[in-house]
Amino acid sequence: MLTTLCTTDDAANSGAFLSFSGDGEDEAVDLFAEAQKSVDETEAAAQQEEEDDEVEPEDDFNAAWEVLDLARAIYEKQQDESEEVKLKLAEVFITLGDVSLETEKFDQAITDYSAGLKLKTDLLPLSSRQIAEAHYKLSIVLDLTAGRLGDSITHAERALDSVEARLAELRAALSGQGLVKPPEQKEDAKGKGKGKATGPALLGDDAIVHMTKAQMEAEEKELQGLREDLALKVEELKTSPNEPADSAPALVAKALDQELNAGSTAGTVKQSEVHDLTGLVKKKKKNVDANGDATATASAATTKRKAEDNAEEAQTEKKAKLEDPTS
Template sequence: MTLEQLLKDGARAMGETRYEDAVEIYSEACQMANLEQGKDDPDLMFLYGKALFENAVQSSDVLGGVGKGKEEEGEKGEVKGEGEGEGETAKSGGDGQFQFSSRLAEEEEEEEEEAAQKAASDSDSDEEVEAPADGDEPEQGDFEIAWEILDLTRILYEQQLAGVAPVAEPYEAHAADNPDFVARYGRLSDVYMLMGDISLETENFPQAAEDYEKANGMLERAFAACSGRRHEALFKLSLAHEFVGSDESVQRAVSCMEALLALVEQRDGAGGAAGADGASLVHEVRSRLADLRTLQQQRAAEKDQLVALLKGVTAAATAAATDAAHPGPVTDLTGLVKSRKKKSKPGRVGKR
């Protein structure tokens, strides 16, 4: 099979959401290109990384549903097993309480034997589980493999762009001056976006924010304000910063949505997206911006309450310490105490 046919098959598999097939096809295409050219092809590696990512997302969704179903089924099985055991005990004798007590007595007699068997079984199970762990390392998932492939792709694109004079900004408007540069520059921004998607999917939000920041900066230089790619980058960047959760990140999320709102309104004002679609997008952006500002206000209010509480506790502790170190004036009661007069002893009477 030729490389051209592999690319067609891979595109078809991606279009039909057969991502696992696409992973195998693009993997074979990368290997074939490497053998023919003697080096890795970043364009093919990008397609391979994207297929890995989509397959990982699809697999995680499917496995999540199956795992949940098995967990629920297991819980039902445990409940059912307990019910069956109680039913057998109640059915086995006419007097349920007497028979149940008898069953408990029998279980107590067998307790030591069962405990010994269980301990031996657990020991064997532990040895079976630990044995492969000593020799084998955990396999990488598609998310990790996709990240590594895309990181290598990023390096290759940056090497290709190094030393190449860029065209005037926005690059897309001057693509005719150097179409190869503009195409590779745009693909590099796609790599950063996809790496951000992987980090967002795996909940590595600081890394996602870093990659989206790089992609957004590149797209600002490459595309005009009306570009949907710039809008997507700003939205995802805002989302990543919101999930990071720090005050600085939330503020950055707000500024991203403010910039996105300005771009959308600029596009609509220029007649870029008229009608219900444009109005709906503006409404969604404004709604999210309002939610983020509300979040900021809530966090600020909570911080003020915490500061006030800490100040109150500190003031109370300081007052208590001051009272202990400087007690109040002591009243001298010595003058109020009356001393009792001593009775005189009778003198000796001399003999006359």
């Protein structure tokens, strides 16, 4: 107790109310450095998060593909049990095609879309929007594949036919001319009523019999715009070139090849023209040489004649002098 009082008194005499051991030995804190360090850590964390986001989509697609492929294997084993299972299998194929399309695996997407479309065509009526959707997706991926433009146009036209059939049924139902009824199931040999109906049996969740009047009117308006878009798409595909447009590097390379070929051709033409002119020049030189040779020959002959004439005159004069007696 005395020690405590003494300590308190000493602290009071020294003017300090609280005392912490080691205060004098603490190092000074650089607040600016600490703040900068915090900013750097935040930026590094943000950059790492962006990198994770860039890698994440591919990982998500791979995970989705694995799950869907597993579902495909399960449904394929059970598809003979009911048509509902087959329809689920068709949906799995269509979704697998979506994943392949997003990852630009076009050949695989064509395979999956085609398998799903075949199943849906066997199970659903032409007026089902699922049929139109499957045809349209297959048309898209075929348009992105070289040499498949004709097939793309075919499926786009079939998607348009499906939409028009859907519109016709909606208008018939709205006008009261008749509603689409679900197909009746045929009884099997055991009389359980689980036999398969002939032809497209399932109507799916988008069946008109499941819709109210307001829903039918809203869908009719929607399908009118969709039909116009599909018609424009068909015309666009029909007027597009048979092959997809070349990329920018390919276009540049093609332009360079054309320029080089044009320059080479022009050089060949110019070279042949120079050779022709050279031949003409050589012929002129030969004519000049021939004329020169003839002139030189004629000049030599004239000189020779003059020398002979002079010699004869000199000999005549000499003879005359010898015969002249006066000399």
